[in-house]
């Protein structure tokens with residue numbers, strides 16, 4: 001009977017270990033006193049404290065998309081612009097106040113980001129269901145995944161437990177979000193600074209399979225790409241002519257064009273196929289294929305040929321981006337209103 005005794009004590013040990021784990025990680029958002037260093041995020045974070053969190057986010061977004069399919073794209077982008085500035089801590093959502101200089105007024109964000117009202121709506125529903133439990137940073141992460149799934153893209157297991165910052169960084173937003181006219185070397189450097197590699201860069205740029213960009217973000221390519229009053233020679237001719245009529249040399253800065261003209265509201269790999277056909281809207285996307293630095297060109301070809309591989313890498317890289325310096329444990333707070341510190 002020695003065997004079953006060993007087996008019994010083994011099971012007891014497992015039970016003890018798992019209950020200790022649960023006690024150390026109650027969904028109310030407690031963590032080890034040393035915060036982010038003691039443990040990371042985990043998918044079951046709201047299992048007991050707000051099991052319906054994801055359903056709430058999905059249902060708010062589903063309704064919003066029915067009215068405006070672009071909303072998925074706008075929310076996916078918010079998570080990116082949050083994570084690249086002092087980590088995924090909802091610093092992006094804070095408004096100007098006595099102590100806060102809002103990131104919403106940075107060069108990449110101003111007159112560009114949208115979806116903040118949708119985040120408010122998600123937060124309000126979550127506060128009704130589970131008061132002061134689900135952080136705004138986790139709402140952005142959940143909304144980014146929901147946007148991907150509801151647009152036809154991949155699903156993934158999403159680590160949760162981020163807490164919200166009490167600070168924002170306007171300069172961080174201006175300095176850490178890559179501009180649309182970035183060279184391939186710039187892009188690699190910006191991503192490396194966040195702990196993201198070339199696979200992450202190319203896979204995550206695939207987020208441009210949905211949504212639109214304003215004329216001002218690609219005008220340089222049409223009229224004066226290299227300071228010699230010539231267009232970007234890598235642009236396919238007919239696409240170039242279409243873009244010129246959508247985006248005139250003067251004025252029209254806020255005219256919008258789809259990032260993926262083949263399927264602007266569907267999450268698929270057409271944006272990579274378009275890069276091979278030299279029909280990428282932004283310089284920062286086209287240089288992944290034409291830039292001749294590192295292995296990004298091979299990744300673009302690969303994702304254009306194999307949507308499954310793109311989906312798999314996108315999901316993995318979204319988890320990686322979502323893990324950029326989260327606040328956990330006793331750091332930060334769970335905001336009651338995503339626009340204000342408590």
Ligand code: HEM
Pocket residue numbers: 070072073074075076077080111112113114178179180181182187201204205207208210211212213214215217282284
């Ligand atoms: C690689 C560097 C990146 C650059 C240079 C970049 C640049 C841009 C620009 C200029 C726009 C249009 C903004 C406007 O017209 O005001 C845009 C839109 C968008 N970006 Fe990016 N982006 C990058 C990476 C990403 C990543 C990593 C994601 C998400 C995974 C993402 C998701 C989106 C989405 C979904 C839109 C459309 C938003 C909408 O329609 O409201 N981007 N991006």
Ligand SMILES: *[C@@H]1O[C@H](CO)[C@@H](O)[C@H](O)[C@H]1NC(C)=O
Pocket residue numbers: 179181182183225
């Ligand atoms: C990108 O655009 C900015 C602002 O218009 C400009 O100052 C910068 O020189 C451009 N960079 C490149 C590489 O063209």
